[in-house]
Amino acid sequence: METDDRLTDALAHDLDAAFDVLVVAHQDRLYTIALRMLGDARDAEEAAQDALVRAYRALASYDPERIRELRLRGWLTTIVLNRCRSVGARRTARGPKPISIDGDAARPATEPEAPTATTPPEVAERHAERDRWAARLAALPAAYRTAIVLRHVDGMSYPEAAAALGRPEGTVKAQVHRGIAQLRTMLEAEGRREPEEMTA
């Protein structure tokens, strides 16, 4: 990416002056990856913050040549996924928190822009649809979820996602395909359940 090339040049030249630009350019996508991997806004903020701090410390220890050669997008992604594993492991150690597939209990924490009473119905429906997709994604096995988050939520190419995950491209493709297939199965199951709920 051209903007990342300019950014790595700036970071190599003066890390302290350019680091804020990196934060602004990558914070939303790193937060998004963490949020979709962990399913909790506070855990996601912690993982994204940790990742950016570790990135700074790593950059501070690299010589300029090494910084110029970095593929920033993939490199930062690898770091945030590692942080997600640590934060996730710590949370598991604390004990699992209830995951609500219906999204009600989880929504205030996962979606800061939750609709209010004055929200027009079509916006509320869009939020509800988004929550349903988030819940489906959260229900996928971690390997499929990771591959789909990088490919379809973050919008990486397969070669980029494969490099960030350290897996062969074919493996990542297969994981995306299997994840999509499982999402479709979930959608079908929801479709079968809905009429019953309507008459209840």
Added chain:
Amino acid sequence: MTMPLDATATEATALADLASAAPPTLRESVLVEVGLVDRYDRADSPLGPLVVAWNGRGMSAVDIAADDGAFEARHLATTGRRAIPGELPGRLATAIARRLEGDRRARIALDLRGHSPFEQDVWRKALEIPRGEVRPYGWVAAEIGRPKAVRAVGTALGHNPVPLIVPCHRVVRSDGTIGQYSLGGPSNKRTILSAEGLDPGAMEDAARRGERLVGCASTHIVCWPTCRTGRHMLERNRRPFRSLAEAGAAGYRPCKVCRPVAAVA
């Protein structure tokens, strides 16, 4: 109908829509943690409310409480970093309180980037002076191996970004007078030394009489007047001296704890 293996356009749109904006606190937290932006808050001290600034590397400033705008402008000018209001972390607040009470085991990381090795040597040496004691500028200069740099020591202490925590108030003029103080002037220096159990007026009176050092007639050891080893000296054993040479001629050896040095003119 066969479905494609990869996401359909509808599915791809729904998944791309799961992108979220980072909370506004994320950017600031990262910049503070790596030390590119500082936070500041108020803290109590014997001199009244102070402003304390810090970042992920350590405490970076202690200043007389001014209005926020004035402090932020001064901080930017001296450090090159923005200062934003924050809440003093509990652990740091406790460590500051313990330090001000004289507990030198309370560890406070300091962010002294941008200051010269000489300045940092001077401040590190000032940190060794215990609460309730003072040393002259010349002692600091001698201890850091720059015996002639007395004036530069004074300047470095005046540039101390974290007064009270690095106790530059415990360094006084070689003639025994209190000397300058960066945190609001000499009267504040008297206040803080009094709060630490010293009597600045009596110290200056003794200095005016020419008493630079105090010897103990029973041990024949000579100390700086506030050295803790001399605290339990009987009044009848107390022998004031004008100089280390005078004490030496009388058969007294310098204390190994407070290490008095000859005054530099």
